[in-house]
Amino acid sequence: MQDVFFKLAPRDGFVVTAANYLSDFDRQVLTYLYQPLMGTSAYSLYLLLWTQQTQTSVQTSQPHSTLLALLNIDLPTLYQSRTRLEALGLIKSYQQVKVAERTFTYELYAPQAPNAFFSDDLLSLLLYDVVGEDRFDQLKAQFRLHPVKPSADLEEVSLSFLDVFHVNSQLLQQLPATIAEAKSEFKTPATTTQPQLDQRATGDFDWPFFKQQLQASYISARELDQYHDQLLTLHALYGLNELELAQYVNESVDLNTNKLDLPALKRLVARQPTKVAPTTGTGAADPAMATPAKGLSKNDQQLIAVSRQLAPVTFLTQLKQQQGGYVTNSEQHVLARLMERHVFADPSIINILTHYVINVRQMPTLTQAYVDGVANGWLQHKVTTPEAAMQEVKSFYRQKQAPTRTRRSNKATVRKETLPDWAQDGYQAPKKQVTAEQRAAVQKRLAALQANKDGES
Structure with missing residues (x-):
C-alpha cells in the first residue's frame, strides 16, 4: 500500500454528487446487505459521503483530511474503503488535476434493490460466503415482498389517476415548453453499476457441452443457468474442465429436492487433490x-x-x-x-x-x-x-533500490538496498563446477564412512 500516497493525499480536494436519489430504505439495504461485503470502514465512508453531497451546481471542494479526521482512519484505509465502494458499484471516482492541485469527484449510486441484489450471482454469492447459509436465509426473508394475490373473495376497488384528478386534455397533447425541458433534465440514463462477470473468463469453457453432460442427471438446465457464474468461478479457480465439473455437480445434487447444493459442491471440489490444468485466461x-x-x-x-x-x-x-x-x-x-x-x-x-x-x-x-x-x-x-x-x-x-538520503550530524548518508538476483535483467541460475580434487575428497570420505559402517556390523 506504499503507492497509495501517490494516488491520494490528505491535501487533495473532493466534492460529492449523487447519481440516484437516496432514501431511508437504501440505508437499510446498505446496512444489511452491503455492509457485510464492504466492511465497517467503507460503510462509514459511504454514509459520510452521503451527508457531504452537494445539492447545488456550485461545488466547493474540501480536503481529504476532513474525511480522515471525521472517520478517525489512516489514508491507506480510506483508499481501500473507496475501492471497495467502487467495486460494489456504490460510487464512481473522477480525478481532475490543475497545476499542483488535484480534486476528486465522488458520484454516489444507490444500492441495488433487494430483488436485484439477490438475483445477481456475484453479489448474492459473495454475501452467502461472508454471512453463511443461516444468516443468508434470514436476510432473504427480511427483504422478501408479499404482494396481494387476487382471489375469488378479494376484489380490488382502487381508483385510477384520471378517476380522481382531472387534467386538461389539450395540454396533454402539447406539453408546455417548461414541462418538456424538465422531462429532459430529469431523464435517468439506463446505466448499471453492479459488478459484472468478465466474459473473457468463459473463453475456454464450453457451456453447452457442460450442460449436455448433465442431461441424464436430476438437475435441470434452467437451474444450471442460474448458477452460471458460480460454476465458472469454480472452473477458473481449480482448473476443472467440463467433464470434471459436471461430475462434481452430479455428486452435489440433493436427491430429496433435485436441486444443486452449492455449498456441498464447493466443499467437494476443495477436498479433491490439485492437478495440473491450464488457466482460463485468454x-x-x-x-x-x-x-x-x-x-x-x-x-x-x-x-x-x-x-x-x-x-x-x-x-x-x-x-x-x-x-x-x-x-x-x-x-x-x-x-x-x-x-x-x-x-x-x-x-x-x-x-x-x-x-x-x-x-x-x-x-x-x-x-x-x-x-x-x-x-x-x-x-x-x-x-x-x-x-x-x-x-x-x-x-x-x-x-x-533507489538511494535514500538521511541527515545525521550534518552529514548526508546514502543507503542502498540490493536488488535480488532473480530480479536482475538477464539473470541465470549459477552452475557450480566440481573439480577433480573435490570429487576425490568426497569419494575418500564416503569410503571411510563405509569402512566404519562395516566394522560396526
Missing part, C-alpha cells in the same frame, strides 16, 4: 503474449509459462509444498474472492501475485488485506497480463 492463446517480453529474464519467462499452465489453487499448493507447508481454508477463500470479483481477467496474473507474496515477500500465508492491497496497486497500473505483473514486481524492487 492471454496464453494470444500469439503476441507468447513473445518474450522486453526486460524479462529466462527465469521470469519460465515462471510466466508455469503460471499459465496451473490453476490458482494448484499453483499455490505447489508453492506451499516446496516450503513444507499447506494451503489453508482462508487462503482458498482469498483466491476465491479474487476470482469471484473478476479482479483480473487472466488467472495467471493471480499466480504471479501469489508467487510474489509467498516466495518474494516470504509471507507464510496469503492474507485478504495484503492481497487486496497488491491487487489494487496492479489494477491502478493497468496490469492485464502476467508479463505486466512481473514488470510491476521488478519495478517495485527498483524503486526500493
Whole structure:
C-alpha cells in the first residue's frame, strides 16, 4: 500500500454528487446487505459521503483530511474503503488535476434493490460466503415482498389517476415548453453499476457441452443457468474442465429436492487433490503474449509459462509444498474472492501475485488485506497480463533500490538496498563446477564412512 500516497493525499480536494436519489430504505439495504461485503470502514465512508453531497451546481471542494479526521482512519484505509465502494458499484471516482492541485469527484449510486441484489450471482454469492447459509436465509426473508394475490373473495376497488384528478386534455397533447425541458433534465440514463462477470473468463469453457453432460442427471438446465457464474468461478479457480465439473455437480445434487447444493459442491471440489490444468485466461492463446517480453529474464519467462499452465489453487499448493507447508481454508477463500470479483481477467496474473507474496515477500500465508492491497496497486497500473505483473514486481524492487538520503550530524548518508538476483535483467541460475580434487575428497570420505559402517556390523 506504499503507492497509495501517490494516488491520494490528505491535501487533495473532493466534492460529492449523487447519481440516484437516496432514501431511508437504501440505508437499510446498505446496512444489511452491503455492509457485510464492504466492511465497517467503507460503510462509514459511504454514509459520510452521503451527508457531504452537494445539492447545488456550485461545488466547493474540501480536503481529504476532513474525511480522515471525521472517520478517525489512516489514508491507506480510506483508499481501500473507496475501492471497495467502487467495486460494489456504490460510487464512481473522477480525478481532475490543475497545476499542483488535484480534486476528486465522488458520484454516489444507490444500492441495488433487494430483488436485484439477490438475483445477481456475484453479489448474492459473495454475501452467502461472508454471512453463511443461516444468516443468508434470514436476510432473504427480511427483504422478501408479499404482494396481494387476487382471489375469488378479494376484489380490488382502487381508483385510477384520471378517476380522481382531472387534467386538461389539450395540454396533454402539447406539453408546455417548461414541462418538456424538465422531462429532459430529469431523464435517468439506463446505466448499471453492479459488478459484472468478465466474459473473457468463459473463453475456454464450453457451456453447452457442460450442460449436455448433465442431461441424464436430476438437475435441470434452467437451474444450471442460474448458477452460471458460480460454476465458472469454480472452473477458473481449480482448473476443472467440463467433464470434471459436471461430475462434481452430479455428486452435489440433493436427491430429496433435485436441486444443486452449492455449498456441498464447493466443499467437494476443495477436498479433491490439485492437478495440473491450464488457466482460463485468454492471454496464453494470444500469439503476441507468447513473445518474450522486453526486460524479462529466462527465469521470469519460465515462471510466466508455469503460471499459465496451473490453476490458482494448484499453483499455490505447489508453492506451499516446496516450503513444507499447506494451503489453508482462508487462503482458498482469498483466491476465491479474487476470482469471484473478476479482479483480473487472466488467472495467471493471480499466480504471479501469489508467487510474489509467498516466495518474494516470504509471507507464510496469503492474507485478504495484503492481497487486496497488491491487487489494487496492479489494477491502478493497468496490469492485464502476467508479463505486466512481473514488470510491476521488478519495478517495485527498483524503486526500493533507489538511494535514500538521511541527515545525521550534518552529514548526508546514502543507503542502498540490493536488488535480488532473480530480479536482475538477464539473470541465470549459477552452475557450480566440481573439480577433480573435490570429487576425490568426497569419494575418500564416503569410503571411510563405509569402512566404519562395516566394522560396526
